[in-house]
Amino acid sequence: MIRRITTGGHGHEFADLATLLAAATPARSGDVLAGVAARSEQERVAAQCLLADLPLATFLEELVVPYEDDEVTRLIVDSHDPQAFAPVASMTVGEFRDHLLDPATDPTTLAAGLTPEMVAATSKLMRLQDLIAVARRTPVVTAFRTTLGRPGTLATRLQPNHPTDDPVGVTASIVDGLLLGCGDAVIGINPATDSPNRTVDLLRLIDDVRQRYDIPTQSCVLAHVTTSIEVMERGAPVDLVFQSVAGTQAANTGFGVTLDLLREAHEAALSLGRGTVGTQCMYFETGQGSALSSDAHHGVDQQTLEVRAYAVARAFDPLLVNTVVGFIGPEYLFDGKQIARAGLEDHFCGKLLGVPMGVDVCYTNHAEADADDTDALLTLLGVAGCSFVICVPGGDDVMLHYQSLSYHDALYARQVLGLSPAPEFAAWLERMELLTPDGRVRELDSPAVRALTAGLA
Numbered sequence: 425m426i427r428r429i430t431t432g433g434h435g436h437e438f439a440d441l442a443t444l445l446a447a448a449t450p451a452r453s454g455d456v457l458a459g460v461a462a463r464s465e466q467e468r469v470a471a472q473c474l475l476a477d478l479p480l481a482t483f484l485e486e487l488v489v490p491y492e493d494d495e496v497t498r499l500i501v502d503s504h505d506p507q508a509f510a511p512v513a514s515m516t517v518g519e520f521r522d523h524l525l526d527p528a529t530d531p532t533t534l535a536a537g538l539t540p541e542m543v544a545a546t547s548k549l550m551r552l553q554d555l556i557a558v559a560r561r562t563p564v565v566t567a568f569r570t571t572l573g574r575p576g577t578l579a580t581r582l583q584p585n586h587p588t589d590d591p592v593g594v595t596a597s598i599v600d601g602l603l604l605g606c607g608d609a610v611i612g613i614n615p616a617t618d619s620p621n622r623t624v625d626l627l628r629l630i631d632d633v634r635q636r637y638d639i640p641t642q643s644c645v646l647a648h649v650t651t652s653i654e655v656m657e658r659g660a661p662v663d664l665v666f667q668s669v670a671g672t673q674a675a676n677t678g679f680g681v682t683l684d685l686l687r688e689a690h691e692a693a694l695s696l697g698r699g700t701v702g703t704q705c706m707y708f709e710t711g712q713g714s715a716l717s718s719d720a721h722h723g724v725d726q727q728t729l730e731v732r733a734y735a736v737a738r739a740f741d742p743l744l745v746n747t748v749v750g751f752i753g754p755e756y757l758f759d760g761k762q763i764a765r766a767g768l769e770d771h772f773c774g775k776l777l778g779v780p781m782g783v784d785v786c787y788t789n790h791a792e793a794d795a796d797d798t799d800a801l802l803t804l805l806g807v808a809g810c811s812f813v814i815c816v817p818g819g820d821d822v823m824l825h826y827q828s829l830s831y832h833d834a835l836y837a838r839q840v841l842g843l844s845p846a847p848e849f850a851a852w853l854e855r856m857e858l859l860t861p862d863g864r865v866r867e868l869d870s871p872a873v874r875a876l877t878a879g880l881a
Contacts, residue, residue, distance in 0.1 A: 425486065429474050436470040442488040444478075445541070446725035447471035448548045450765055454713045454726040454756035461725075475545055476518030480509075483541040489722045489732075494673045495683055500539050500735045509537030517545045524558045524776075531562040535738075535778030540671070540731035543773045547727070552765065555772040556808040562775040563809060566743045567702025568642045568663065570608050570846035572811050573780050578843040579812035580834045581746070581782070582607035585823035589616045591629055597817050598633055599876050604831035605838075605859050608849035609744060609782065609812035610664060610707065612644040616823060623647045624660045631661040637856075637876065640700075640848035642743070644707055649681055649689045656692050664707040664743060665693045671710075671732030674720035683739070690740045701848065704743035709784075710734070711748040712766050713756030726756060727766070731773045738779050745779045746814065747771075749801075750787035751826055760797030763787060767801050771810055782812035786828040795819070795827070802833055806841040813837075838863050 427438045438444040446460035448471035455461035462468035484504065489497045506513075512520055512534060523529055524546070547555060565573040572579050584597030594613065601607050611630050615622055623645045630643035642663040647655075649667040656662050667686060668679050676682065686706075693705040710733040715721040721729060730747065737745045747770040750763040757763045767783050774781030785801050787793035802813065819830035837843060839862065844850050853859050856875075860866055 427474055429470050431470045431473060432466065434466060436467055438471060438474065441482070441486045442722070442724045444471055444474060445488065445545060445548070445728050448475045448545070449725045449727055450548065452712075452726065452756070452762045452766065453754060453758035454716055457755055458716050458721060458726070460723060472549055476516065476549055478517050478545070480515050480517060480520055480542050481513060483539050483545070488541060488724045488728065489672055496671060496673055496676070496732055496736060499683060499739055500732065503739065504539060505536035507537070508534060512537070517542070518549060521546050521549050521554070525554060527561070531558060531776055532778070535776065538777060540735050540773070540777065541728060543776045544728040544731040547769045547773055550772070552768055552804065555768040556804060559772040559775050559808040564775050564778055564780045564811065566704045566780040568699040568704055568743050569640045569701060570642070570848045571701055572609055572743065572846055574847070575809060576843060577846055578806055578810065578834070578838055578841070579609035579846045580606040581609045581744070581812055581814045582611045583614070583814050583816045583821065583828070584611065585614050585816065585821055587616060587823045589622055589626060591625070594626065594629060595633065598630070600817055601815065601831050602639070602876060603858060604835060604865060605845060605853055605863070606815050606831045606834055607639070607641050608846040610642050610644050612646055612666070612707070614646045614824060618647050618651055620651050620654050620658070623651055624655050624658065627655065627660050627662060638852070640852050649685060653689050653692055656696065661698070662693060662696060663698050664705055665689045666707045666709070668709045668714070669733050669736045670714045670720070671729035671736070672715050672720050672722060675715040675718050676736070678718035678720060683736070686740055702743070704741055706740045706742040707744040708737040708742055709746055709748055710737070710770070711752050712770070713752040716756065717752060727769055730770060731777070734774045734777045734779045738777055742780060744782060744812065745774060746782035746784055746812070747774075748784040748786060750791060750793060751784060753788045754791040757791070759792035760787070760794070760800070763791070763793055763797060764801045764804065768804060768808065771805060771808055780811050782814070783810055784814040784828055786814070786826055788826050798827070798829060798833070802829060802837050803841070806837040806843060835863065835865070
């Protein structure tokens with residue numbers, strides 16, 4: 425459906441809903457690369473004005489990716505809850521934005537009634553402070569061995585990657601992170617190869633550390649979902665099943681996954697019953713630009729497609745979901761400003777859809793970004809109530825070759841914002857005498873340090 429508007433004496437025309445959404449999106453390099461970005465700031469403002477007056481119900485009638493061609497679209501449409509949507513069904517996108525910004529609104533009651541396109545459209549009309557304010561009032565709590573997402577907490581994924589999966593190097597990185605209070609969301613390794621045997625070895629390594637020190641956390645080796653299914657059949661100690669997902673069927677095909685395959689993996693992981701305080705056992709990663717990078721974007725802007733990926737994640741009741749916000753590169757998010765906005769958009773949109781959202785605050789070495797940008801985004805996410813962030817030794821992932829947060833960065837955020845680790849993990853840190861009551865690292869002569877480092881020399 426063609427939509428037209430005149431602003432400032434100039435007429436603007438948008439051929440369909442996808443074109444309107446793309447033109448209304450705050451600037452980012454990926455949309456320019458795809459040829460869908462607004463051609464000028466005037467056109468962007470015109471699109472945002474039209475979008476603000478668009479009824480939310482429009483997104484149930486006009487689909488940006490055809491229903492008959494795409495299983496993600498079918499999932500979104502078929503799982504929509506009209507009863508949950510009813511309180512906001514008469515609103516326009518702009519009215520819904522204002523409704524969310526009302527402190528009396530409880531956004532957590534709306535998740536099942538919202539589609540990704542509704543949420544993405546609303547975020548395009550928001551400043552950073554709006555994204556932060558609403559996300560902060562939208563906690564999403566999940567549990568396996570730790571309880572994640574409670575207000576006042578900030579959890580961490582301890583990422584002990586090694587370029588050759590060397591057991592000593594991986595173990596040293598795990599111990600380093602534990603000594604600095606990290607690892608309550610998950611101890612999660614990106615393996616250097618997708619070998620089932622290597623995956624089993626790494627799973628057993630983490631599980632041995634976890635059991636030896638009675639650590640309340642979960643482990644994950646971020647192998648392909650088919651590898652996880654295979655190693656579960658072998659009896660490997662799989663806590664969480666991981667998979668990267670995207671917002672279109674074609675992009676997920678590029679990842680080698682379907683909804684049926686994810687369903688099979690979810691059922692297999694549930695059957696293991698390894699959780700202690702909860703049963704949520706799936707872990708998904710996403711990232712703006714993933715569909716474009718595999719030529720599977722259908723002419724839709726990258727932020728809208730990113731939010732559609734959260735509908736995939738939501739269908740499998742995950743423990744963890746995170747956007748790797750700057751990982752794909754400056755071709756999609758050019759600089760620190762674009763990365764910061766994308767991280768806050770992703771966090772807001774995921775939580776509004778009921779997804780337990782974390783963020784890998786990161787950038788590649790050829791992006792126009794640096795540690796000041798990651799400091800700023802980490803601080804904003806902490807204020808926004810982010811469930812978890814990813815931390816690597818020294819902030820430099822020596823296997824994936826990108827810059828992320830360090831273990832020390834998580835300590836900084838907890839201290840200055842008054843945040844705590846997940847409650848079960850916080851109790852373990854106290855029991856092990858690893859941190860002071862105000863969250864600072866104790867002197868290195870504590871009994872816990874000697875116990876954790878025994879045998880590493």
